[in-house]
Amino acid sequence: MPSDSLIPTSRRLHLMQQRWSQLLFAHWPVDPEILRPYLPARLELDLFEGQAWLGVVPFTMSHIRPLGLPAVPGLNRLHELNVRTYATLDGVPGVWFLSLDATQPLGVWAARTLFHLPYLHARMSLTETDGTLRAMAERTHRGAAPARFAATWTPGAVLPPARPGSLPHFLTERYYLYTAGADLAAAVRGTDLWRGRLFHEPWTLRAATLSEWESTLLESHGLPTPAGPPLLYAADALDVQVQELRRI
Template identity: 25%
Template sequence: MESSSIGKVPIRERTFLTAEWRYLAMLNYEFDPEILRPYVPMGTELDSWDGKTYVSMVAFLFQKTRVRGLAIPFHENFEEINLRFYVRRKGPEGWRRGVVFIAEIVPRFAIAAVARLFYNENYVALPTRHKLDLTKPNPTTDYEWRFQGCWNRIHLKTEGSAQLVEEGALEEFITEHYWGYAAQKNGGCVEYRVEHPKWRVWQAEEALLECSVKGLYGEKFVPFLNAKPSSAFLAEGSEVTVYGGRRI
């Protein structure tokens, strides 16, 4: 029996995946909610912060990955790049704040296949690479993925020191959604819980997205993701646990 960190409600769950998520570059864009409504899974509704709807480009390192306790050779450490937005669902303990993925990019086909099989998540396998400069107090990160013969990139240069996010801040809204929701082919929805401690973040001095937005996500995403992000920061990350999903 695991105990949920959301409202301390006991939920019988089985661990699906454990890993470390490290150095999460997060570029956050204010979006027209009407663009996102077709992607909202059944049983959930769009979540907002300060009356605004956000979509995030997120790139990070998956490390020490275990699926149901087992390490899969050559699939333990890799990059992931995803485009996500935020929803909520009313549970017995109150609102469950969650994320929905428009698309998730990983470097190996087997990783994408497992995620599609168990959650019907929108994973795609593309070549990826990264560069981290951690020699200074202000880390610099570059995450890249190759699509249609061109390298796309998220670049983030930080400033200041890493700090725990303030309660009620946009950074808290972005980082502290502890549920995932995935629409199913039959019109239903799968809900799963993600557990991790609060993260420290560095604010961004520079943030850059170079991306084939139309080809990867569709033309309607172009004007939003080609604009300057509303906010950008680097989250330190931590160990995480992803629990098995259930239909709602």
Template identity: 35%
Template sequence: MKEPIKTILHTVDHRPWSIPNHSWFWYQEWNDAIFLHYQVDGKRLRELVPRHLELDQFDGEHWVSVVAFTMDKVHPRFTFPIEFLSTFHEVNLRTYVTRDGKPGVYFLSIEAEKILPTLFARLASGLPYKHSPISRTNKTYSVHGKRCEIGIDFLTKDKIDSPTPKELWLTERYSLYRGKNPDETAMDVHHKPWELFQVEFMKLNLRYAAYDGLGNFGNPNVCHYSPGVQVLAWL
């Protein structure tokens, strides 16, 4: 069930800092999300992340995550979604960074299903969007792109009623960094906490050619499924 915007804006106890004091600009939904989390080598990761961003760590460990989901109902405030632009499948490879003590995510790559939304998202956000053929059903995900090959077939299992500190550290992130400008500030986002479920994989084939040696993408250390979140984003 979709929540009213007012309810989302007033659900803030889980956030590590206050939401921005000016109006949000974007509405979007991140639905049917698969999270694959990998512990990786910090030295190799440092080569891939701009130096003005500090690598975030959990108990001294460095992590990257592959997140596959459907982006839905994307539109600016006071407008409405347009189906062929506002809904598309996406897969991103992200890592965890901080700047001036504010934790967030940095995207190593983002694959998107449709050409026009890919171009628009890259121009509007400055994030590394690239078009790739993506197909999915409720429980499968397939990507055949220049940067990655992914095949996922999974079952949703029990709900995780009490996520561990590591699971929360990996999923509850409320700022994005583009990494292009040493003077950049974070792009803030807000949503209610992720509802997480355990998953069982019937098939998991995953390869990022550009990131060989970063980690074993065939064997995630932690994984989750979530039905999704409604997201508000600020410029």
């Protein structure tokens, strides 16, 4: 569990302002030995009671605005679908992404080029009807393994705040990310590593009821199909600051 000193503060200068909404955390427990080959040698898997976790997270990113610049119409909103696990280095826990499929071509280019993240081009929709959300995606990135995704879920009652040391806190309250390059295979083999710093208020989590789930995202990475349904948390919208990306 990170100490208070590992939680970024809003007083830091930020590189990017965003709003995340229509978000679903879907996670499965995974044998750490299965995930170890997907991380660079310098990173350690971050485990909860000895167990690794693998997540798929669809959401909408809007109000995207670089530091000191206004939002650009047509470029300030995208849908994203990421595959993630959790890693730590020098006692700092963070997110490690296997892929981040997204709809905005310029945003994908910028994230791959400037932030060294494995973003991939995709067609994706995320719609809401009478309180029920539906996400659909198809990867279109040239040279990447194909992947498709469809899910429908209904957010429910607000859950109690996630307590430090609990599984919901471990899976959702992440204020750092690690990345090693836009190509995952090369990133795992290489020595480059960056740590990004985020700030946001704690998530307001909700129960979620899943009525549809079809995905080949994990399989596109050579991972086995999960044996059971995911552990789900829906989340209310919040504003996020990307505060720092530093080579380490």
